[in-house]
Amino acid sequence: MTLHREGKATIAISTVLFLIISFVGCYFLCPAYPVLFWILEIALLIVFGLIISFFRIPGRNYTMDDTAVIAPCDGKVVVIEEVDADEYFNDRRIQVSIFMSPLNVHVNRNPVNGTIVYNQYHKGKYLVAWHPKSSTENERHSNVYRHSSGKEVLTKQIAGALAKRIVNYNQVGNQVKQNDEMGFIKFGSRVDLLLPLDAKINVKIGDVAVGGVTVVARW
CATH class of the missing domain: 2.70.70 (Glucose Permease (Domain IIA))
Structure with missing residues (x-):
């Protein structure tokens, strides 16, 4: 599986946002509310995974038939x-x-x-x-x-x-x-x-x- 070129900007922006939110959450949220922090992290990982998946190009055997x-x-x-x-x-x-x-x-x-x-x-x-x-x-x-x-x-x-x-x-x-x-x-x-x-x-x-x-x- 590869990723489509149309996803480069979206994936790059998503990665930066994910890292920023994770860092801020770890610094401010984790010490006082660790459970809430990990719920947020899991939710972010799911969303990030869906974004990656959206731009996937799976390997396939294409049907070539001129009729x-x-x-x-x-x-x-x-x-x-x-x-x-x-x-x-x-x-x-x-x-x-x-x-x-x-x-x-x-x-x-x-x-x-x-x-x-x-x-x-x-x-x-x-x-x-x-x-x-x-x-x-x-x-x-x-x-x-x-x-x-x-x-x-x-x-x-x-x-x-x-x-x-x-x-x-x-x-x-x-x-x-x-x-x-x-x-x-x-x-x-x-x-x-x-x-x-x-x-x-x-x-x-x-x-x-x-x-x-x-x-x-x-x-």
Whole structure:
């Protein structure tokens, strides 16, 4: 397991704060209230461990399949439905949404091989990520991948109530590879996929997707 580069500043700041609070607690609290001091230390260690865990990149055997759309992130499948596309496309699409809790790995990966033909950041709200309107009203970053077959898939990195920063590494014109990093979202969020209607969905609501591994659909 390695740590993602997006976590460097957060981990550094957390480390400094942890050391300062521990030192102050040891000096002022420990002599008079040792039990309270150790409760505080344990709580700090748990929080620090969660922060480290949030930026982890676990070792995995990624699924490489040019006929498949691979899960762009870890999380639970919360939406599978036919929708009127509200961005880039002018037709109906199948939307598959994956919700990421703060405990999930938060690296986002390219679901297919292809060319980036659309890359757009949208300012917005911070509704809870499972809210039905979060897909269209929350802060989000959208990419459209054009596969060599000519088919296209749109991804939306969507901020949630806790997510305050979306990072996206793609640019229009980039030739990207399946499962390479698309970006990162900090602290709880979701990713939507908008797929062609003839895509064969390979997951169901409630399934736990593994980013870079789970086959969401085939085309």
